[in-house]
Amino acid sequence: TGGITTIDPGYKNTGSCESGITFLDGEKGILRYRGYSIEELAEKADFLEVAYLLIFGELPTKSELEKFDRDIKEESHVDEDMKKILDGFPKSAHPMGVLSSLTNALIAFNPGSVDVDSEEEMYNAIVKILAKFPVLAAWTMRKRKSLPLDYGDNSLGYVENLHKMMFARPNKSYEPNKLVYDALDKLLILHADHEQNCSTSTVRIVGSSHAGLFASLSAGISALWGPLHGGANQAVIEMLEAIKADGGDTAKYIAKAKDKSDPFRLMGFGHRVYKNFDPRAKIIKKSAEEVLGDLGIEDPVLDIAKGLAKVALEDEYFVQRKLYPNVDFYSGIIYRALGIPTEMFTVMFALGRLPGWIAQWKEMRLRKEPIGRPRQIYIGENSRSFVELENR
Numbered sequence: 382t383g384g385i386t387t388i389d390p391g392y393k394n395t396g397s398c399e400s401g402i403t404f405l406d407g408e409k410g411i412l413r414y415r416g417y418s419i420e421e422l423a424e425k426a427d428f429l430e431v432a433y434l435l436i437f438g439e440l441p442t443k444s445e446l447e448k449f450d451r452d453i454k455e456e457s458h459v460d461e462d463m464k465k466i467l468d469g470f471p472k473s474a475h476p477m478g479v480l481s482s483l484t485n486a487l488i489a490f491n492p493g494s495v496d497v498d499s500e501e502e503m504y505n506a507i508v509k510i511l512a513k514f515p516v517l518a519a520w521t522m523r524k525r526k527s528l529p530l531d532y533g534d535n536s537l538g539y540v541e542n543l544h545k546m547m548f549a550r551p552n553k554s555y556e557p558n559k560l561v562y563d564a565l566d567k568l569l570i571l572h573a574d575h576e577q578n579c580s581t582s583t584v585r586i587v588g589s590s591h592a593g594l595f596a597s598l599s600a601g602i603s604a605l606w607g608p609l610h611g612g613a614n615q616a617v618i619e620m621l622e623a624i625k626a627d628g629g630d631t632a633k634y635i636a637k638a639k640d641k642s643d644p645f646r647l648m649g650f651g652h653r654v655y656k657n658f659d660p661r662a663k664i665i666k667k668s669a670e671e672v673l674g675d676l677g678i679e680d681p682v683l684d685i686a687k688g689l690a691k692v693a694l695e696d697e698y699f700v701q702r703k704l705y706p707n708v709d710f711y712s713g714i715i716y717r718a719l720g721i722p723t724e725m726f727t728v729m730f731a732l733g734r735l736p737g738w739i740a741q742w743k744e745m746r747l748r749k750e751p752i753g754r755p756r757q758i759y760i761g762e763n764s765r766s767f768v769e770l771e772n773r
């Protein structure tokens with residue numbers, strides 16, 4: 382029936398792209414940002430340094446980092462009228478939907494950042510969104526708890542400020558906790574970029590129409606929300622909770638995951654690229670054990686997660702399909718230990734991925750890539766004539 386359209390090999394920007402930002406080797410489990418291994422960066426750098434590296438291509442000198450931090454702090458206010466938009470949402474609205482909307486709404490209050498061509502204009506738009514995004518993310522959490530909204534504390538570092546905006550409570554002392562800040566910093570670094578995943582490809586293709594950085598990021602947030610992508614970290618904890626409520630019967634859930642008549646999937650397992658271990662999952666698993674130990678938290682879902690992973694990694698179904706724990710499998714256990722509500726887990730993923738999205742958008746725009754236009758293999762009807770209504 383349908384004719385097959387051959388794809389003109391010369392067709393530009395059909396969805397795949399050249400990029401010099403992040404390197405993945407799915408077979409060997411290698412992940413590098415601008416040539417630096419994720420293991421070294423997670424151990425030795427902080428999130429703002431990694432954001433600078435991804436966006437500008439080099440690790441910053443001390444003065445470059447101080448200027449970057451200053452420029453971001455300068456932009457940490459958000460127009461008061463943005464609160465009216467937030468007020469329009471019910472408290473039950475999912476934070477990812479609210480965050481995507483607020484990110485888009487920022488355009489109206491920062492018209493100069495819509496679509497920019499020069500590197501200087503890009504820099505201004507980039508520091509604006511790096512500054513305002515954590516404020517909006519914290520607002521999505523405070524909105525659900527009917528807490529007052531503020532703009533953070535510029536005397537703090539980037540991650541400390543984010544944590545305080547999320548957790549400070551009126552008339553209650555706020556206790557800084559370096560263990561918590563370090564764990565959060567490491568998680569944000571591990572999520573910072575991952576080459577052409579679903580949400581990053583979305584940012585690049587929306588950006589290729591010159592819709593602007595904020596509109597492209599808003600689209601990326603929506604893509605990340607899906608449970609097959611960033612939404613998996615929330616789905617993992619919900620799955621582990623269900624297994625716990627079901628008496629911790631991991632064998633039953635392994636069997637469900639293997640049963641083709643059952644739509645259930647082992648959330649946090651499998652990956653489009655990693656057909657071996659996900660290097661991030663290895664680091665996060667170790668960090669989860671350290672954080673829970675340091676904070677003196679006994680979380681039964683960590684034991685269930687480890688039990689599930691052990692069984693799955695020995696089971697022929699998973700081994701044959703090369704299904705290993707991915708970045709989302711253990712991250713939620715740390716977020717939980719840090720007191721972050723489950724519905725905020727994917728917002729934490731977005732906060733980490735923000736510099737990667739920005740870097741990929743900037744690279745695409747500076748390379749003057751044409752508008753994205755994925756091609757198709759046509760499998761529909763061949764040419765046919767119209768049939769009058771009375772003859773159908």
Ligand code: SDX
Pocket residue numbers: 574575577578579608609610611613638639645646647648649650651652653654702704707708709
């Ligand atoms: C992220 O791309 C990125 O880089 C993403 C990310 C990033 O940093 O941006 O790494 C972040 O999104 C990680 C993935 C988070 N998602 C989940 O954990 C959801 C659960 N995983 C899956 O739905 C799945 O593994 C995907 C979506 C992650 C990958 O899907 P693929 O590679 O397209 O695999 P597939 O759907 O083609 O499945 C291949 C086989 C199938 O079985 P058969 O038809 O061969 O018999 O493996 C099975 C699938 O049914 N399978 C699973 C499974 N994942 C795949 N079976 C049970 N549980 C699973 N999780």
